[in-house]
Amino acid sequence: MATAAESATVQALRDVMQRIQQASERANRPVSSVRLVAVSKTKPVKMIREVYDAGHRHFGENYVQELIDKAPQFPEDTKWHFIGHLQSNKAKALVTGVPNLYMVEGVDSEKVADHLDKAVSGLGRPPLKVLVQVNTSGEASKSGVEPSNCVELAKHIEEKCPNLHFSGFMTIGNLDYTSTPENFKTLASCQEKTCRELGIPMEEFELSMGMSSDFELAIEMGSTNVRVGSTIFGAREYAT
Numbered sequence: 731m732a733t734a735a736e737s738a739t740v741q742a743l744r745d746v747m748q749r750i751q752q753a754s755e756r757a758n759r760p761v762s763s764v765r766l767v768a769v770s771k772t773k774p775v776k777m778i779r780e781v782y783d784a785g786h787r788h789f790g791e792n793y794v795q796e797l798i799d800k801a802p803q804f805p806e807d808t809k810w811h812f813i814g815h816l817q818s819n820k821a822k823a824l825v826t827g828v829p830n831l832y833m834v835e836g837v838d839s840e841k842v843a844d845h846l847d848k849a850v851s852g853l854g855r856p857p858l859k860v861l862v863q864v865n866t867s868g869e870a871s872k873s874g875v876e877p878s879n880c881v882e883l884a885k886h887i888e889e890k891c892p893n894l895h896f897s898g899f900m901t902i903g904n905l906d907y908t909s910t911p912e913n914f915k916t917l918a919s920c921q922e923k924t925c926r927e928l929g930i931p932m933e934e935f936e937l938s939m940g941m942s943s944d945f946e947l948a949i950e951m952g953s954t955n956v957r958v959g960s961t962i963f964g965a966r967e968y969a970t
C-alpha cells in the first residue's frame with residue numbers, strides 16, 4: 731500500500747508491531763490482547779504525526795505541559811496516555827487540557843486519585859481509565875505503591891472515585907527504567923490478588939509493563955500494554 735518511501739520512524743513502528751505479534755504468538759495470546767503505546771515525549775509534532783498517519787492512535791507522554799501543548803495539534807481520535815508520576819496539583823490542568831485523554835498510567839496515591847476524580851467530574855466525559863503504579867523493584871523510589879498496598883489503592887479508586895475507572899496496574903521496573911522477570915512477576919501477582927479480592931475478571935484487567943528494551947519479555951509474562959519510546963522515535967535528547 732505504501733507508495734512513497736516510509737520514514738524511518740514509521741518503519742521502526744512497523745518493526746515493533748511485528749515483534750509484538752511474534753511475542754504474542756510465542757505466548758499463545760491473540761495480538762489484539764496487547765496494546766502498543768508509542769511514547770512520544772520530547773519528540774516533535776511532525777514526527778508523531780507520521781506515526782498517526784500510518785494508522786497508529788495510542789501515544790504516551792509524561793510531562794503535563796508538553797501533553798497539553800501537543801494534544802490540540804492532533805485529531806480528536808488520538809488516544810493519549812499520561813504515563814509515569816503525576817503531581818496531584820496538575821491533575822486538573824491535565825484533564826481539562828486534554829479532553830481526549832484515554833488513560834492515566836501512574837496513579838500512586840489516594841491524593842492523586844481524588845484530585846483526578848474531582849477534575850473529571852462535571853466534564854461530561856466517560857470515566858477516565860487509570861492504572862495504579864506499583865514499585866516492583868523494592869528500590870527506594872518516589873513513585874509507585876508498594877506491592878503489599880496495591881489492593882488498598884485499587885479498592886479506594888473502585889469505591890471512592892466514581893469518575894475514574896480502575897483498569898489495572900503499571901510498573902516502570904527499576905529506577906534506571908530496566909526491568910527483570912521479577913518485576914513482571916510481582917506485577918502479575920498484584921493482579922491475581924486484586925482480581926480475587928475485588929472480584930474483577932482477570933480478562934478485564936490491564937498490566938502495563940515493558941518498554942523499548944524488554945517489551946517482548948513483558949508480553950510473554952502477561953503485559954496488555956507496552957510503552958515503547960526510543961525504539962520507535964530514536965534516542966531522546968534532553969536539554970540540560
Ligand SMILES: *Cc1c(COP(=O)(O)O)cnc(C)c1O
Nearest residue numbers: 769813814941942957958959960
Ligand atoms: C519514557 C518512558 C517510557 C519509554 O521508554 P523507552 O525506553 O524509550 O521505550 C515508558 N514508560 C515511561 C513511564 C516512560 O517515562
